[in-house]
Amino acid sequence: MVSENQHHEQTRYDAILILNKPRTCFFIGNKNRFVIVVPDFLGIVLSDITLVGHRAMRAFIPPTVLERLAELSQSVADKQSFGIIALNKQAIVKIFNETESRLSGLSKAEVMGRNFFTEVAPCTASRLFRGRFRQGQNDGALDEHFYYTFTYRIRPISAHVHMLYNPQQNPLLFIFIDRIIQLYEDLG
Amino acid sequence: MGRHAESKIITDFLAQIAALTTHAKDPDLRAEQEPLRYLCLTALWQLLNNAFQNDGSTPLSNQQIHLLQQVDIQVQASEALTSTALHDQVRQLL
Numbered sequence A: 001m002v003s004e005n006q007h008h009e010q011t012r013y014d015a016i017l018i019l020n021k022p023r024t025c026f027f028i029g030n031k032n033r034f035v036i037v038v039p040d041f042l043g044i045v046l047s048d049i050t051l052v053g054h055r056a057m058r059a060f061i062p063p064t065v066l067e068r069l070a071e072l073s074q075s076v077a078d079k080q081s082f083g084i085i086a087l088n089k090q091a092i093v094k095i096f097n098e099t100e101s102r103l104s105g106l107s108k109a110e111v112m113g114r115n116f117f118t119e120v121a122p123c124t125a126s127r128l129f130r131g132r133f134r135q136g137q138n139d140g141a142l143d144e145h146f147y148y149t150f151t152y153r154i155r156p157i158s159a160h161v162h163m164l165y166n167p168q169q170n171p172l173l174f175i176f177i178d179r180i181i182q183l184y185e186d187l188g
Numbered sequence B: 001m002g003r004h005a006e007s008k009i010i011t012d013f014l015a016q017i018a019a020l021t022t023h024a025k026d027p028d029l030r031a032e033q034e035p036l037r038y039l040c041l042t043a044l045w046q047l048l049n050n051a052f053q054n055d056g057s058t059p060l061s062n063q064q065i066h067l068l069q070q071v072d073i074q075v076q077a078s079e080a081l082t083s084t085a086l087h088d089q090v091r092q093l094l
Helices: A004-009 A074-078 A098-104 A116-120 A129-139 B003-022 B027-053 B062-079 B084-093
Strands: A015-019 A026-029 A034-037 A049-053 A083-087 A093-096 A142-150 A157-165 A173-180
Touching: A074 A098, A083 A098, A116 A129, A129 A142, A129 A157, A129 A173, A142 B027, B003 B027, B003 B062, B027 B062, B027 B084
Parallel strands: none
Antiparallel strands: A015 A049, A026 A034, A083 A093, A083 A173, A142 A157, A157 A173
């Protein structure tokens, strides 16, 4: 059992923000999500702020889900507030939860039993997304986090993707998707 | 090379590919060009998407998204003029 504190320790931070003119900006929010307010009257321009990397890639799956992968069924997945897709070895969709259905605009009937990479989401047939899936199949295990921006015939959306494959617990490969709002785009 | 220059090369390329297809006077030649255009554009989209998504350490920029969408508009136009059998074959290939 992982405690709440241990769960927080899994949080990954990869954002480095450099203020070229310190004490001229305000931050509103908390350590995970914040906005930068740059008052006009101070004569600050966006080029005074340099963003290296991006905002935190934060673990979003509760330990209760991660530790009970064997029990992660369609009904359990439907209760989660983030997207869950489970694929078998042939990349056929076996679980597609309610949240993912609502946010993607795809009904369960449209995707269940279909090949995820060729029939459901061709924009994921990429080196990064499908490549990780294949790597997991080859290695017999996978626990990877990455950002993916979905652009293919939908309103573009970026997401933190956590791909998890632990055949000792569950023969399915799980794709957990947490959509993100890009707060600062092209600041420089 | 700057990002704007890179975008211009791609948009010029898209215009050139469209011209090579739609400006063909011979209907048989046009019919042969369209599947090639579809293959070419789909591969270009995949090529750009792979490069932009890279290792997944950052989401795509607005400019990268815009460029992918520009290519996809052309893919969709070509898709309307080609067979679903070809689309399936290309998906399997890529």
